Amino acid sequence: MADILIISHSSKIAEGTKALVGQMAKDVTIHASGGVDGEIGTNIDQINNMLGSIGNDTICFYDIGSSLMNLEMAVEMYDGPYAVHISKAPLVEGSFLAGVESSVGTETEYILEKLNEMKK
Amino acid sequence: MDAEKLLAQLHGLKTVFDEKESELTALDREIGDGDHGVNMKRGFNAVDEKVSEGSTKEILKQTGMTLMSSIGGASGPLYGFSFVKMSDAAADEIDADNLAQMLDIFTETVAEKGKVEGGEKTMYDVISKSAGVLRETGGLKMEDVQKLADDTEDMIATKGRAAYFKEKSKGTVDPGAQSAVYIIHALGEGVDNG
Numbered sequence: 001m002a003d004i005l006i007i008s009h010s011s012k013i014a015e016g017t018k019a020l021v022g023q024m025a026k027d028v029t030i031h032a033s034g035g036v037d038g039e040i041g042t043n044i045d046q047i048n049n050m051l052g053s054i055g056n057d058t059i060c061f062y063d064i065g066s067s068l069m070n071l072e073m074a075v076e077m078y079d080g081p082y083a084v085h086i087s088k089a090p091l092v093e094g095s096f097l098a099g100v101e102s103s104v105g106t107e108t109e110y111i112l113e114k115l116n117e118m119k120k
Numbered sequence: 121m122d123a124e125k126l127l128a129q130l131h132g133l134k135t136v137f138d139e140k141e142s143e144l145t146a147l148d149r150e151i152g153d154g155d156h157g158v159n160m161k162r163g164f165n166a167v168d169e170k171v172s173e174g175s176t177k178e179i180l181k182q183t184g185m186t187l188m189s190s191i192g193g194a195s196g197p198l199y200g201f202s203f204v205k206m207s208d209a210a211a212d213e214i215d216a217d218n219l220a221q222m223l224d225i226f227t228e229t230v231a232e233k234g235k236v237e238g239g240e241k242t243m244y245d246v247i248s249k250s251a252g253v254l255r256e257t258g259g260l261k262m263e264d265v266q267k268l269a270d271d272t273e274d275m276i277a278t279k280g281r282a283a284y285f286k287e288k289s290k291g292t293v294d295p296g297a298q299s300a301v302y303i304i305h306a307l308g309e310g311v312d313n314g
Contacts, residue, residue, distance in 0.1 A: 045189045066194045
């Protein structure tokens with residue numbers, strides 16, 4: 001079962017999306033973080049921290065602007081044991097689909113294929 | 121440039137960005153959100169505080185990690201990640217050839233992670249041409265590097281927040297190009313002085 005990772009510029013988007021996905025995918029571990037120091041923004045440290053606590057292969061979702069850049073850098077520097085994938089699917093719809101599919105045991109590869117069909 | 125000299129050059133950037141804060145802020149107010157001066161100042165103050173020893177590779181890597189976590193927006197992570205990447209190539213004694221190789225990596229990293237190319241009025245316009253300046257002139261004189269930033273004045277921004285200013289971005293030197301001048305000059309100065 002894949003973990004889900006959500007990085008947003010806004011803490012409310014991160015928390016809200018986590019709650020939304022979590023309701024449908026109770027057994028899936030969702031790592032979510034948004035905003036920096038109470039302001040709008042993303043920071044590589046918060047992604048590194050989340051990646052440090054993943055316990056499975058993980059599919060990552062991001063929102064706008066520099067969140068993708070920070071996510072790409074963090075994933076490139078990740079040297080843990082799990083495969084970390086970045087999905088270009090829309091944050092809410094993508095993480096929802098991935099969470100539900102992961103919770104019913106769909107293979108990560110197949111989830112990624114489905115996500116590829118979604119456009120931002 | 122050995123590890124000690126490299127560290128001195130990077131610590132010296134704290135003073136540079138303390139002094140240049142208002143200049144960078146003024147440029148960024150014209151075509152951005154006005155936080156580039158304070159961001160660069162915060163970043164290199166953190167480097168001065170937190171990076172204190174190690175090999176050239178370790179110093180560059182720590183500098184990169186520090187910049188990535190202490191500067192917001194796109195420029196901090198881009199500078200930071202570039203330092204991390206450059207650390208792989210750094211020799212114990214960085215000479216002009218080695219620095220040119222590092223600048224090639226700097227260029228590739230900013231292009232790939234910033235998804236930027238030349239002529240888009242960004243830090244890339246300075247970084248991507250600096251290795252050429254070094255190879256042609258044997259050094260990185262302030263006036264030669266500054267010229268690269270000055271060339272961004274007439275460009276129209278298509279990347280980052282400055283892109284929202286479109287035609288209005290013309291007539292202002294890109295703040296990221298200007299901060300890149302100081303960073304590259306500091307590295308070049310370290311090589312010049314052996």
